[in-house]
Amino acid sequence: MKIAVIGTGISGLSVANMLKDQNEVMLFEKETKAGGLIKCERVNDCLFHKVGGHVFNSRNNDVLDWFWSHFDKENEFVKATRNAKVFFNNTIIGYPIENYLYMLDQDIVKKVIHELLELQKKDKISPFDYSNFEDFLKGTFGDTLYQIYFKPYNLKIWKTDLSTVSMQWLEGKLPMPLLQEILESNFFRKEEDNMVHSTFFYPKENGSQFIVDRLKKGLNVFEDFNVSDVKNILGKLRINEVDFDRVIYCGDVRKLPAYFKDLLRNGGVDLEYLEKLRSNGTSNLFCETDETDISWLYIPESFTSAHRIIYTGNFSETNNRGAKRKTCVVEFSGKVKFEEMAEEIKKLPGNLKPIAYNYEPNSYVIQDHRTREVINKAKSILEENGIYLLGRFAEWEYYNMDKAVEAAFAVRDKINKQ
Ligand SMILES: Cc1cc2nc3c(=O)[nH]c(=O)nc-3n(C[C@H](O)[C@H](O)[C@H](O)COP(=O)(O)OP(=O)(O)OC[C@H]3O[C@@H](n4cnc5c(N)ncnc54)[C@H](O)[C@@H]3O)c2cc1C
The missing domain is CATH 3.50.50.60 (FAD/NAD(P)-binding domain)
Incomplete structure (x- = not known):
């Protein structure tokens, strides 16, 4: 045909x-x-992901087989472990936040534990039985975690009332945490390992x-x-x-x-x-940064309009060719002027210095x-x-x-x- x-x-x-x-x-x-x-482009010989900072992995073996039939996994890619963090209260804490409650203030932790235990007393419902994203987050993590983290972070990204967002978009994207797992992660200080990108492949x-x-x-x-x-x-x-x-x-x-x-x-x-x-667009500011071992830094709080830093310079050394320091991408939701982004990054860790920027009008579907x-x-x-x-x-x-x-x-x- x-x-x-x-x-x-x-x-x-x-x-x-x-x-x-x-x-x-x-x-x-x-x-x-x-x-x-x-798409990516080289700016001063450094690699700029014009949208996000794309890494690859899959839970589907057919997808993996097909993908690796086109690439040499050992020689052309690096395999990395995700080191995601949350910038909260001016400190860097673990991600996903529910597994690192021990890093939060005691008063907050007490409230969160109380709410998680109260939620256990209610009849179990499947995530997809929630009528919308907001109810799901509150019903799964409790009101305190919703108010301090999930709501502000998701509002930054989605720029829309979370109660109008349906649950279908989450299907297969997020592992649904059980209280047992949250407790174990907090007691044993276990690293996350069940998210699709907890390890990932990235071209050299x-x-x-x-x-x-x-x-x-x-x-x-x-x-x-x-x-x-x-x-x-x-x-x-x-x-x-x-x-x-x-x-x-x-x-x-x-x-x-x-x-x-x-x-x-x-x-x-x-x-x-x-x-x-x-849909929502994203604005990406490509920057130089001080050394860090983080791969993704999520920024829920409203002190800045940036919502994430992707340390693409840590994915492959060749991404920093041409720069004295490492490179990263600071992500903003919607259309943000270069000058505004340049001001915002002064509030973020790493002595960020802008190299280039891009606006992509369509990145998140609602x-x-x-x-x-x-x-x-x-x-x-x-x-x-x-x-x-x-x-x-x-x-x-x-x-x-x-x-x-x-x-x-x-x-x-x-x-x-x-
Ligand atoms: C911020 C962000 C971070 C992400 N990070 C990751 C990640 O780390 N790992 C991962 O696996 N996925 C990630 N994704 C998801 C990933 O980007 C998408 O799944 C994927 O790129 C979608 O590809 P697509 O071909 O469906 O759409 P697109 O990439 O949008 O391709 C559509 C193409 O069609 C062209 N086109 C449209 N209309 C016409 C027309 N009329 N005539 C000719 N051409 C046309 C467009 O120009 C475009 O090139 C991320 C997404 C975002 C927004």
Whole structure:
């Protein structure tokens, strides 16, 4: 079959690699460079992750097997252990915070323990039976931890009322802590080991850009090509005068009505809802920092609008080539001016000095109670017409890279079945 892939983030690159041997695959990318969110660039020879600080791991063996069939794990990647911390009350404490209660003030700890014990007396409910994210956090960690940590941190990131955020986005993302585990971690001072990125792999050279460059090899990619229309003509899907049998769309689902308005409307999809799905952007300030062994530092409190520092310079030494000190990325939610970020970092540890910055308008998708239903409807109507939605913004899923690969398997299997 002749297959068009719209978008060359990890989703598009993965599915194209999975399909290219049996089909003729063409990829279209609206930016001048492939990679989507995982793109990096070198600034003064230091590696700048323009969004986040992408590291790789997966709990899914099929994803791992597929991934490592494209890379040499031993020679091209380093394996690291996550050393995440929380900057709280002007000190650095462990992450996740519930496992390091012993590092908090006694009065707070007393309250938290009391609330956790009270919660135990209530009937157990599954995390996904909570009607929203706020209720889940309060019902799982108690009101004190919610007020001092989970609420301020999540409000910074989401910039939205947490009671309107549905629970579905968390599925498979967070291990749900049991009181027993919280107590053991606090008594035995055990390090976290059950989160998906508690250990991770990271390319020795060029970070996630290395992943993009490798996966792109041998593919037929048209960059700087914004697909603005897909016509359905006599059973073929036409893009820029070329006819395709199948189209895999990895772009923003909110733009779909512009392409397939009648198809979606006639299928009963709520177009207005789809177009108004909410997302958040992130601003990243790339900096030099003093030496530290931390990988991620979470900053819940409101003394600064920054919410996280990712010490990308600790992931691979080659990331700091060109700098006298280590490098890191300071993350802010939404669009923040360079001057404002430069002021904010003065409040943070590490004598941070800015090198470069980037604003990415779409990084976090916000799911509400109707999102899955509407997206699933759109998916099934489009699939009947040979069009597949794949990826973080096309499926409006809180995917990590490994989940995007897993989703690419699903699209591959559907196409191969036909
Ligand atoms: C701050 C942050 C940190 C993260 N950290 C990690 C991490 O450490 N590890 C991890 O595994 N995951 C991480 N993730 C998640 C990861 O970034 C995503 O899962 C992944 O990049 C999504 O890839 P995608 O291909 O689905 O989407 P994208 O990367 O957004 O790719 C979509 C592509 O489609 C192109 N496109 C859109 N519309 C069109 C059009 N009309 N025509 C042509 N091209 C088009 C876009 O330009 C883009 O290149 C992080 C995400 C964020 C926001």
